[in-house]
Amino acid sequence: MSSKPSFTIYLLVAFLSYISAQNVEIKEFEIYFIYNSDKLTREARNQIDDWLFGKDRLRLMSVELIGHCDSLGDDDYNMDLSRRRAENTRLYLLSKGIELGDISLKYYGRTKPKYSNATEEGKARNRRCELITEFVDASPSVSDEKIADLDFEAGQNYVLPNLHFIANQIVPHWYSLDVMNDLLFALLQKKGLKIEIQGHVCCNNDHRLSEARAKYITQFLTTNGIEPQRLQYKGFGNRRPAEKETNEETRTKNRRIEARVLYNTGEQIAISDFKPVNTWTFDLFEVRFFPQKNTMPPASRFNLKLIAMDIEKSKSMKYVFYIKADHESLMKQRIAYVEKELSAEISSKQKFEVRPWEDFPASKYHILPDIHLVITRVR
Numbered sequence: 001m002s003s004k005p006s007f008t009i010y011l012l013v014a015f016l017s018y019i020s021a022q023n024v025e026i027k028e029f030e031i032y033f034i035y036n037s038d039k040l041t042r043e044a045r046n047q048i049d050d051w052l053f054g055k056d057r058l059r060l061m062s063v064e065l066i067g068h069c070d071s072l073g074d075d076d077y078n079m080d081l082s083r084r085r086a087e088n089t090r091l092y093l094l095s096k097g098i099e100l101g102d103i104s105l106k107y108y109g110r111t112k113p114k115y116s117n118a119t120e121e122g123k124a125r126n127r128r129c130e131l132i133t134e135f136v137d138a139s140p141s142v143s144d145e146k147i148a149d150l151d152f153e154a155g156q157n158y159v160l161p162n163l164h165f166i167a168n169q170i171v172p173h174w175y176s177l178d179v180m181n182d183l184l185f186a187l188l189q190k191k192g193l194k195i196e197i198q199g200h201v202c203c204n205n206d207h208r209l210s211e212a213r214a215k216y217i218t219q220f221l222t223t224n225g226i227e228p229q230r231l232q233y234k235g236f237g238n239r240r241p242a243e244k245e246t247n248e249e250t251r252t253k254n255r256r257i258e259a260r261v262l263y264n265t266g267e268q269i270a271i272s273d274f275k276p277v278n279t280w281t282f283d284l285f286e287v288r289f290f291p292q293k294n295t296m297p298p299a300s301r302f303n304l305k306l307i308a309m310d311i312e313k314s315k316s317m318k319y320v321f322y323i324k325a326d327h328e329s330l331m332k333q334r335i336a337y338v339e340k341e342l343s344a345e346i347s348s349k350q351k352f353e354v355r356p357w358e359d360f361p362a363s364k365y366h367i368l369p370d371i372h373l374v375i376t377r378v379r
Contacts, residue, residue, distance in 0.1 A: 026134050031089065033127045038084035040092055048092060049298045051131075063098065064132040065089050067107035071117035071126070079109035089129045140164040140252055142175065147182040152193055154264045159242075163217075163257045166306050168209070168299075169286045170216045174314035177375065180220055181276040183259075187226050188274065192265030196232040202245060202254035203238060211235025217257060224277055232262070278377040288370045292326070294333035301341065307373075308345035311352055316379075319352040322360040322372040331356050338371070 029051065031044040040048075067086030069078040086105045093103060116122035145161040152158065163179045165172050172180065187193060197217050199210035214233040222228045243250040287300045287307075296304065311319050321338055325331035338354045346352060360372060 026132065028130060028132050030125075030128045030130050032125060033085055033129070035127070036081075038081060038088050040088055045092065046298075048089075048131075049096070051133075061134045062102050062104070063093060063134075064104045064106070064130075065093075066130040066132070067105075068112060068114070068126055068128050068130070069110045070123040071110050071113065072123070073110070075109060075111075079107065082107040082109045085127075085129050089131070140173070140255070147179065147186050150186075150259075152186075152190065152195075152259070152261050152264050154261050157198070157258050157260045160257045160259055164255070165213055165257075166310050168303050168306065169284070170209075170212050171282050171284075171307060171310075171373065173310055174317050174375075177280055177317075177377075178276075180217065180280075183217070184221055184224055184226070184277065185271065185274050187221060187230070188269075189271050190264070190268055192263075192267030194230045194262040194264070196234060196260040196262055198233070198258040198260055199235040200240060200242075200254060200256050200258065201238050202241070202251040205237040205239065207235050207237035209235070210237050213257065220277075220280075280375045282373040282375075283369045284371040284373055285369045289334060292330070294330060294337050296337075304338070304341050305345060308342045311342070312346045314351065316377055317351070318376045318378050320374045320376070321352065321354045322357050322374070323354060324357040324370050324372075334370075 031040070031047060033039070033044075034041060065086040067082035067084070067089075069082045069085075073081075086107050090103050090105055110126075113122075113126050114128075115125040117126060143161050147160065149161075150158045160179065160183060163172065163176050163183070165176070187195075197214045199212070199214035201210045211234065214235050218231050218233040221231060238254065241250075241254045242256065243253050245251050245254060284303075284307075286303045287296070289296055289300070307319075311317075321342075323331060323334045323338060325334050335354045335356065342352055342354070343349065357372070360374075
């Protein structure tokens, strides 16, 4: 315990180290507590949110929490206070969806000061909880298997190879857009095939997201010539894992799209004039602005960052973002904001554009998101 410092330092997040070992990243940072308190301040919660959404949640492997106190007070009290600081940090992480098995907890009271207790500033920084986090590269691996290799036997489930989505949203990775064309071609050719598109996620039971992805694939197919009666879709969240989740590899396998063959008469037709789809459209409901503001909540900013990271890796694709706003001034501010966020991740400005909503070449939408995305293959 100590007297409250004269300066305002309720929270400071200090990145202390960055270690990269093969595909593992270890980061350490600290959050700070006010005098004689085990409660996370608003600033602490906001900073942890920024940390969670600053990295792909699906990459998180483990978090170690270590509670500390300053030099004042007796040993027993400070040991318990440091425990409560680490425990309340753990509870906050759990409320944000981090799995219990990902978190370990330690506490040392006043026995391991990191800063000098001779100053008020040092005491304030010793009232802390350290977070040591481990991430691994969770980029989905691309297999050699193709849609054309699948037998589509009645009653069987098939994982659709290389049909992967950007985390937290319905936008597929850039290379999966060709896989969607492969699936479209297979269904046009196999006239006797009826399937159910099934969405699965890992970790948390996000049924809405798993169903939204399955629905998007189904709508893509029906929009491009597949009879609606040949298709169904369903989301299962994480209720049907392919493997028990023990590490990132098994989590990756559980994030998948499957086709369950409802029946297959074997009827096929020759397709000689197939024209692959070269334009894909998305309502980005997971990327939104604060109402009447030109900035985004942390989760939306993170989701936009994930799209930008995929754009950076993409080949032969052009991404156009259409921005909605109630007046011209706010529109310009939002466009500038999105351009800045995208430019931070994308080296070539030839890969993307940001335009006002009025430029969008369709007027059929009534419930509009803040951002609409059109992806076009560049010849």
